Amino acid sequence: MKRSNTFEVIPQSEEDEELLRRLLDASAALWNEINYERREHYKDPDEDVWDISEYRGRYGGTLGASTVQQIERKNREAWKSFFSLKKKGEANGKPGFWGNSDDGRELRTYIRNTSYSVEWGEYSRLEILVGKDLKDEYGLGHRERLRLEVRGNPNWKEYEKQGRLELFYDEQAQSFRAFQPVTVDDSRLAQPLASEEAALDIGANNLVACTTTTGQQYLYEGRELFDRFRETTREIARLQSLLEDGRYSSHRIRRLYDRRTKRRDHAQDALTRDLIERLYDEGVSTVYVGALTDVLDTHWSVETNAKTHNFWAFRGFVNRLACTAEEYGMSVEVRSEAWTSQECPNCGSTEDTTRHRDTLTCPCGFEGHADLTASETFLRRQTTVTRSMARPVCLKWDDHEWSESPRSPRPNEEHTNPQVASVGR
Numbered sequence: 001m002k003r004s005n006t007f008e009v010i011p012q013s014e015e016d017e018e019l020l021r022r023l024l025d026a027s028a029a030l031w032n033e034i035n036y037e038r039r040e041h042y043k044d045p046d047e048d049v050w051d052i053s054e055y056r057g058r059y060g061g062t063l064g065a066s067t068v069q070q071i072e073r074k075n076r077e078a079w080k081s082f083f084s085l086k087k088k089g090e091a092n093g094k095p096g097f098w099g100n101s102d103d104g105r106e107l108r109t110y111i112r113n114t115s116y117s118v119e120w121g122e123y124s125r126l127e128i129l130v131g132k133d134l135k136d137e138y139g140l141g142h143r144e145r146l147r148l149e150v151r152g153n154p155n156w157k158e159y160e161k162q163g164r165l166e167l168f169y170d171e172q173a174q175s176f177r178a179f180q181p182v183t184v185d186d187s188r189l190a191q192p193l194a195s196e197e198a199a200l201d202i203g204a205n206n207l208v209a210c211t212t213t214t215g216q217q218y219l220y221e222g223r224e225l226f227d228r229f230r231e232t233t234r235e236i237a238r239l240q241s242l243l244e245d246g247r248y249s250s251h252r253i254r255r256l257y258d259r260r261t262k263r264r265d266h267a268q269d270a271l272t273r274d275l276i277e278r279l280y281d282e283g284v285s286t287v288y289v290g291a292l293t294d295v296l297d298t299h300w301s302v303e304t305n306a307k308t309h310n311f312w313a314f315r316g317f318v319n320r321l322a323c324t325a326e327e328y329g330m331s332v333e334v335r336s337e338a339w340t341s342q343e344c345p346n347c348g349s350t351e352d353t354t355r356h357r358d359t360l361t362c363p364c365g366f367e368g369h370a371d372l373t374a375s376e377t378f379l380r381r382q383t384t385v386t387r388s389m390a391r392p393v394c395l396k397w398d399d400h401e402w403s404e405s406p407r408s409p410r411p412n413e414e415h416t417n418p419q420v421a422s423v424g425r
Contacts, residue, residue, distance in 0.1 A: 001184045001326060003159075005118075007152030009126055009167065009176040019138050019146060020176065023130055024169060026062045027071055027109035028098040030055060034075045035095055042094065049079060061133035063109070070110040070164055104251045107169035116145075116165050118180065120157045124150040126178065128167070148176075156182050171255050172262060191329045194283025199379035201290055201337065201371050202314065205358065209371035210275065211379045214282045215387035217372050219394045220271055220402060225264070229311050232260040267397050268317055272324045274395070274402045280328045287325060288382050289318055290337025290374075335382060340374040 011017035034052055041047035056068045063071075078095040085091040098106035115129040127145040135144065163181030170177045198212040207222035236256050243250065279287065322332040342350045344362035353362045360370040372392055379385060394405040 001186050001189065002163075003156050003182055003184050003323075005152075005154035005156055005180040005182060007124075007150050007154055007178055007180070009178050010149040010151055011176070012147065012149055015138060016146065016148065019130070019134060020148070021107060021169070022134065023063065023146075024107035024109050024167070025105055026059060027067065028105035028107060030059050030063065030068065030071050031075060031108075032097045032100070032105075034072060035078075035097055038075070038079055039094055050076070060131055062131045064115065064129045064131045066112040066115045066129065067109060067131075070112050074110050099251070099254065106254070109167050111165040111167060113162050113164055118150065118162075120150075120154070124152075126150050128165070150178075154180070156184055159184050172259050189327060189329050190280070192283065192285035193280065195285045196283045197286045197288065197379065197383050198279050198282070198284045199288040199290075199375050199382060201340065201375035201378055202317075203371045203374075206371045207271065208275065209369075209375040210279075211372065211375040211385075211389070212279065212282050212284055213379065213383060213385055213387065214284075215385075215390050216278075216282055217375070217389055217392035218275065218278060219369070219372060219392050220275070221394065221396050221405070225267055225397055226311050229260060229264060232256055232263075236260075264311060264313070265316075268313075268320055270397075270400075270402055272317070272320045276321070276324045276328060276330065280330065285330055287321070287330060287332045288378065289321065289332060289334050290340065290378055291334050335378075337374070337378045340377045340381070341370065343374075343377050345373055345377055345380075 009020075011020055034055065037052050038049050041049045041051070052072070055072065056065050059068050075095065082091055082094055098108060111128050117127050119125050126148045128148070130140070130146050134140075135142070140146065159182035161183040163183070166179040168177060169175075196213045198210055201209040203209055203222070205221070205223050205226075206219055207225070208218070208220040210218040236253055239250065239253050239256070240248070276287075318332065318334060325332050339350045341355070341360075342353050344350075344353050344360070344364060344366050345368075346366045347362060347364040349362055349364070352364075353360055355361075355370050358370055359367065360373050361367045369392070376385070376389065395402040396405050
């Protein structure tokens with residue numbers, strides 16, 4: 001099972017910080033040179049994108065040969081991903097640059113798994129390899145590595161194998177951070193408490209509506225999150241309109257993109273963790289997620305499509321969900337959810353129903369929360385549901401965690417005409 005540790009990295013002196021910054025800046029310069037060469041080759045039909053110059057001689061003294069190799073490899077992976085997406089018609093553009101010397105480069109590097117070590121304890125530390133020239137300049141011994149303090153409480157201190165370390169400077173937090181991929185023994189996986197099932201409806205205003213076969217429902221509200229995402233997007237567009245001809249970005253714009261992405265990812269990470277832990281306690285072993293490819297073209301507005309396409313980053317969310325679910329022995333399956341948002345659970349109509357904001361109504365007498373109804377309908381298509389629904393749990397985001405709101409919608413049964421409540425169930 002592959003997982004990752006995230007932690008803060010703290011230089012122990014001004015000299016160590018200067019050395020680290022030079023290492024990251026040289027890595028960014030190397031990435032930009034490799035990427036520029038590949039972009040030029042891409043434009044020339046007589047050139048091979050994969051055939052690039054030898055960079056170890058120029059950068060090895062600063063970075064070390066293994067780090068030069070890792071950055072070359074990472075850039076190659078980025079181009080492979082570009083060609084793969086292009087083949088599918090999903091490419092958004094060629095791999096980009098890590099800033100420039102005038103506006104400030106994006107400080108980032110990749111360290112081979114054998115070129116660093118992490119020790120956890122009362123005084124946790126990270127040691128990384130640097131090139132001979134930097135060692136000589138900063139007085140490090142021949143076999144000595146740059147030693148940095150580590151702050152954080154990683155989830156996976158015990159692992160079988162560590163992967164390539166990503167080390168970068170977080171402009172928003174004004175601190176150095178690291179991602180450490182690790183391989184964890186599968187024996188550490190939890191096992192489901194029962195064989196219950198759950199279905200998720202990915203919404204536009206409510207991020208996730210969930211229904212379980214135990215009769216429990218959860219609703220994660222998303223309006224405030226998306227409003228902030230949209231405000232940042234507008235500010236990015238405003239700043240881009242002020243750029244000089246020939247320029248496409250700036251240091252401030254990149255920081256806003258970074259902030260927007262991190263806010264979204266933080267909320268999604270917390271949502272998947274909170275939801276999976278709740279489902280585990282309910283005894284759920286299988287989670288069904290609606291495939292957005294069935295509904296993206298039939299959503300209600302341009303704004304809604306912006307939410308599902310740009311804000312949600314659906315593929316990334318499903319990967320997060322599956323990764324977290326794996327820790328609890330649960331499986332995630334993507335299934336078609338076509339028409340579940342319009343289908344009346346009583347009479348089965350999809351043409352006569354009306355949706356207004358969060359409410360779905362039908363001439364047959366049904367009235368209920370649209371997203372919760374969709375998740376319940378979606379679940380009933382996958383399995384048999386015999387329990388009645390409990391009062392839904394509504395959760396709101398406060399920038400740190402998802403907390404239960406005292407104002408939760410009523411179960412759909414309480415809004416349903418009792419004479420037709422059993423139809424289609």
